[in-house]
Amino acid sequence: MYKFLLCWRYLRTRWIALASIISVTLGVATMIVVNAVMAGFTQEMQDRIRGILSDVSFEARSFNGFRDPEYHMREIEKIVGDEIEVMTPTVTVPAMLSFQLHGEWNTRPVQLIGIPRDAMQYASKFRQYLQHPKHREQFRFELQETGYDLRDRHGGEDAPLRVRMETAGMVHRRNMIEYRRQWEQQLAGKPLPHAEQTVNDDSQPANDVVDPFAAVERPLDPFAARNDAAQADPAAPLTGCVLGIGLVSYRHNGAEHFLVLPGDDIQLTFPTAGTPPKAVSDTFTVVDLYESKMTEYDSSFIFVPLDKLQELRGMFDRESGTTFVTSIQIKLKDESRGSIVRDKLQAAFPPHFYSVSTWRDKQGPLLAAVEMETAILNMLLFLIIAVAGFGILAIFFMIVVEKTKDIGILKSLGAHGSGIMGIFLSYGLSLGLVGAGAGMVLGLLFVRHINEIRIWLGNLTGQMVFDPSIYYFYEIPTSVNPWTVAWIVIGALAIAVAASVMPALRAARLHPVEALRYE
Amino acid sequence: MNKHHSANPAGPHGPTVAPLRAQARDGASAHGQAAATTAVTTATTAAGVQRVRPATAPDHEAVAASAGGVLLKAVGLKKDYHKGKHVVPVLRGVDLEVRQGELLAVIGQSGSGKSTLLHLLATLDRPDEGEIWFNGQRIDNASTRQRDRLRNRHLGMIFQFYHLLPELTALENVLAPLMITHGFFSYRLQRRRLVERAKALLETVGLGHRLKHRPREMSGGEMQRAAIARALITEPQILLADEPTGNLDGRTGQGIMELLRSLNTQSNLTIVMVTHDSAIASQADRVVQLVDGQVSDS
Numbered sequence: 001m002y003k004f005l006l007c008w009r010y011l012r013t014r015w016i017a018l019a020s021i022i023s024v025t026l027g028v029a030t031m032i033v034v035n036a037v038m039a040g041f042t043q044e045m046q047d048r049i050r051g052i053l054s055d056v057s058f059e060a061r062s063f064n065g066f067r068d069p070e071y072h073m074r075e076i077e078k079i080v081g082d083e084i085e086v087m088t089p090t091v092t093v094p095a096m097l098s099f100q101l102h103g104e105w106n107t108r109p110v111q112l113i114g115i116p117r118d119a120m121q122y123a124s125k126f127r128q129y130l131q132h133p134k135h136r137e138q139f140r141f142e143l144q145e146t147g148y149d150l151r152d153r154h155g156g157e158d159a160p161l162r163v164r165m166e167t168a169g170m171v172h173r174r175n176m177i178e179y180r181r182q183w184e185q186q187l188a189g190k191p192l193p194h195a196e197q198t199v200n201d202d203s204q205p206a207n208d209v210v211d212p213f214a215a216v217e218r219p220l221d222p223f224a225a226r227n228d229a230a231q232a233d234p235a236a237p238l239t240g241c242v243l244g245i246g247l248v249s250y251r252h253n254g255a256e257h258f259l260v261l262p263g264d265d266i267q268l269t270f271p272t273a274g275t276p277p278k279a280v281s282d283t284f285t286v287v288d289l290y291e292s293k294m295t296e297y298d299s300s301f302i303f304v305p306l307d308k309l310q311e312l313r314g315m316f317d318r319e320s321g322t323t324f325v326t327s328i329q330i331k332l333k334d335e336s337r338g339s340i341v342r343d344k345l346q347a348a349f350p351p352h353f354y355s356v357s358t359w360r361d362k363q364g365p366l367l368a369a370v371e372m373e374t375a376i377l378n379m380l381l382f383l384i385i386a387v388a389g390f391g392i393l394a395i396f397f398m399i400v401v402e403k404t405k406d407i408g409i410l411k412s413l414g415a416h417g418s419g420i421m422g423i424f425l426s427y428g429l430s431l432g433l434v435g436a437g438a439g440m441v442l443g444l445l446f447v448r449h450i451n452e453i454r455i456w457l458g459n460l461t462g463q464m465v466f467d468p469s470i471y472y473f474y475e476i477p478t479s480v481n482p483w484t485v486a487w488i489v490i491g492a493l494a495i496a497v498a499a500s501v502m503p504a505l506r507a508a509r510l511h512p513v514e515a516l517r518y519e
Numbered sequence: 520m521n522k523h524h525s526a527n528p529a530g531p532h533g534p535t536v537a538p539l540r541a542q543a544r545d546g547a548s549a550h551g552q553a554a555a556t557t558a559v560t561t562a563t564t565a566a567g568v569q570r571v572r573p574a575t576a577p578d579h580e581a582v583a584a585s586a587g588g589v590l591l592k593a594v595g596l597k598k599d600y601h602k603g604k605h606v607v608p609v610l611r612g613v614d615l616e617v618r619q620g621e622l623l624a625v626i627g628q629s630g631s632g633k634s635t636l637l638h639l640l641a642t643l644d645r646p647d648e649g650e651i652w653f654n655g656q657r658i659d660n661a662s663t664r665q666r667d668r669l670r671n672r673h674l675g676m677i678f679q680f681y682h683l684l685p686e687l688t689a690l691e692n693v694l695a696p697l698m699i700t701h702g703f704f705s706y707r708l709q710r711r712r713l714v715e716r717a718k719a720l721l722e723t724v725g726l727g728h729r730l731k732h733r734p735r736e737m738s739g740g741e742m743q744r745a746a747i748a749r750a751l752i753t754e755p756q757i758l759l760a761d762e763p764t765g766n767l768d769g770r771t772g773q774g775i776m777e778l779l780r781s782l783n784t785q786s787n788l789t790i791v792m793v794t795h796d797s798a799i800a801s802q803a804d805r806v807v808q809l810v811d812g813q814v815s816d817s
């Protein structure tokens with residue numbers, strides 16, 4: 001009983017000891033914030049990765065792919081059928097994207113992915129990342145009249161509007177055809193109705209400048225190379241494709257600029273499946289833009305209908321009527337069993353032809369880097385708390401020395417060494433509880449209001465603390481794992497108690513007579 | 520204050536009678552006896568004496584004690600202090616007998632080893648040689664835990680510098696030994712009763728109006744009275760006092776002496792008091808002198 005009473009009295013009369021615990025408080029708070037933010041980043045990133053990569057992908061090692069996806073799917077079904085929700089055959093090839101910009105052709109390397117036309121089952125969030133609300137419901141590579149999102153869906157309320165998206169779709173397409181017609185009329189020397197010029201946009205050359213490359217681009221002009229059906233209606237869209245938004249947009253002075261909009265035509269060039277591969281190209285109409293906020297994907301992926309890609313690449317066998325694909329994307333019922341499924345499949349198919357990987361394998365280095373960063377930060381921060389432990393140790397030793405006589409008195413009254421030890425251990429524990437508790441509250445509050453704090457700090461310093469144009473996040477993502485918090489608090493408590501063990505032991509071992517004689 | 524300490528002579532539980540147990544009697548005599556029994560039997564074990572005794576056979580030591588015989592006995596106590604290679608012999612064979620119910624004064628010059636002797640008797644320190652017997656049990660070589668228990672339940676100590684705990688009020692200081700005896704829950708359960716007892720005891724020593732005062736808010740005399748109350752709260756069989764008046768002016772010191780005297784006579788409390796003040800010592804029943812590390816009757 002006296003332990004608690006004395007511990008409490010010592011706490012109440014020695015506020016200075018709380019000073020030693022402030023570093024524990026700050027350490028705990030920082031650790032909680034750092035972990036929450038890192039976990040938030042990781043989760044956000046994983047979400048995005050998972051939005052585009054399927055749980056497990058079964059791939060051919062060759063660009064030519066493998067024959068008969070139905071057969072393979074049946075085989076996979078036999079091995080891990082219980083685990084699978086759905087399988088999607090796809091073709092992935094490196095390709096070149098070409099589009100016209102200010103009259104000049106612009107070419108970029110891309111990853112071309114052929115997915116089934118309905119694209120319903122491809123990766124969990126594929127459709128969620130499209131810009132047209134209807135496409136998010138159902139997507140069939142069709143161009144919409146208009147109605148593409150004006151707002152960055154990940155950006156939140158304060159994201160700037162994408163004004164140019166207002167005309168995206170068939171409207172933009174018709175405008176462009178009309179504009180081009182007038183341009184050709186002007187070249188032919190006919191007078192131009194001035195009012196019509198306002199339909200232009202900044203991705204197209206200003207009208208009063210004569211484009212010196214106009215003649216050069218002619219043969220490659222996608223509108224020129226039109227099939228019969230399209231010629232009947234010049235505005236009719238070609239085969240649809242979805243571009244990663246990062247391929248055709250850039251940020252400048254905080255504003256987003258689009259080089260290509262849904263409704264524009266682009267040209268894709270990619271190798272055929274034969275040996276040696278030959279380059280083939282075809283023109284596609286952009287029907288939507290893909291925005292996962294994972295820069296890596298947004299600036300490299302282009303989706304086209306699988307059958308079209310197979311046809312263009314020659315990935316079918318006329319005689320047997322079978323097709324070729326380069327991979328089968330597998331969506332599992334339980335994502336966490338990915339590595340088990342992978343191992344089973346890898347064991348069943350010859351590894352020199354097929355490679356099986358989970359989405360985690362594919363993003364391994366990225367995820368590992370984030371994990372590593374978190375681990376190192378945690379270690380450093382925990383060291384801070386450990387350093388605080390030495391502060392506690394020093395202060396406790398002082399208190400024990402100061403209380404030497406009282407310890408002697410207690411012993412003369414018959415207190416056991418263990419009881420005396422208890423005083424100082426519970427003292428350490430209480431300080432730890434106060435410090436870690438306060439740190440926990442502080443950290444959790446900070447995490448909760450981190451975005452308000454960010455804005456407030458930004459206003460205070462006049463500088464953007466967390467620039468969305470750099471991070472592609474408009475809000476700092478956070479995720480609080482209760483177990484992490486619990487471990488941090490327990491760790492801090494353990495350090496506070498550990499730091500009080502030595503002084504407490506010293507107190508317990510004091511010789512009663514020497515303690516009584518102590519002045 | 521009752522004086523019926525001999526109500527339980529040589530009973531099956533051994534010599535467990537203590538003065539000032541009056542307040543506790545009504546509610547907890549069984550508890551008090553049980554506690555004392557444990558202390559004695561454990562001490563017995565430590566001393567290597569046969570632990571199990573026939574319940575009816577009278578223990579001759581116990582009979583002696585309750586009959587005003589020897590309560591505390593020191594035989595050939597030796598104690599040196601070592602200062603580096605220097606050996607400072609302080610006690611060189613002290614023989615001392617303290618009888619039940621007497622007020623014994625040990626007088627000696629400063630540095631003669633009075634405190635050292637008292638610490639040995641109180642089991643706060645161990646002698647280099649010699650034996651200490653309490654209630655017929657040898658206590659100098661008992662285990663730390665047993666000696667802690669003995670100090671807590673059967674010995675009371677007061678000091679020249681009072682040695683109150685500065686963070687606690689007078690009342691809490693008096694309760695401190697009980698808080699040590701009882702665990703958290705046991706104390707909580709009995710709190711009301713124990714607090715009443717402490718208040719009554721503070722009343723007895725004349726501090727009824729200082730319950731909530733911290734030591735630094737009290738005078739020397741008041742602190743010593745609080746210390747006496749603390750020493751007596753566990754109803755010890757013996758009170759060891761180390762110069763209880765040494766830090767007080769003559770009149771206050773005399774007040775303390777009178778208090779000790781009245782406790783001795785009214786509650787039959789055995790008191791061993793060391794002092795260098797012969798005027799104080801002369802009020803004792805018996806005075807012995809500590810000279811050259813040995814005790815001689817004066």
Ligand SMILES: Nc1ncnc2c1ncn2[C@@H]1O[C@H](COP(=O)(O)OP(=O)(O)OP(=O)(O)O)[C@@H](O)[C@H]1O
Nearest residue numbers: 600601602607609628629630631632633634635636
């Ligand atoms: N820890 C120690 N180390 C060395 N010598 C000690 C120690 N403690 C006490 N002494 C010595 O032992 C002797 C006896 O000390 P003690 O305190 O018992 O005397 P005392 O009779 O109580 O004196 P006082 O009347 O001043 O209280 C003194 O000479 C002292 O110097």
Ligand SMILES: [Mg+2]
Nearest residue numbers: 633634635761
């Ligand atoms: Mg002394």
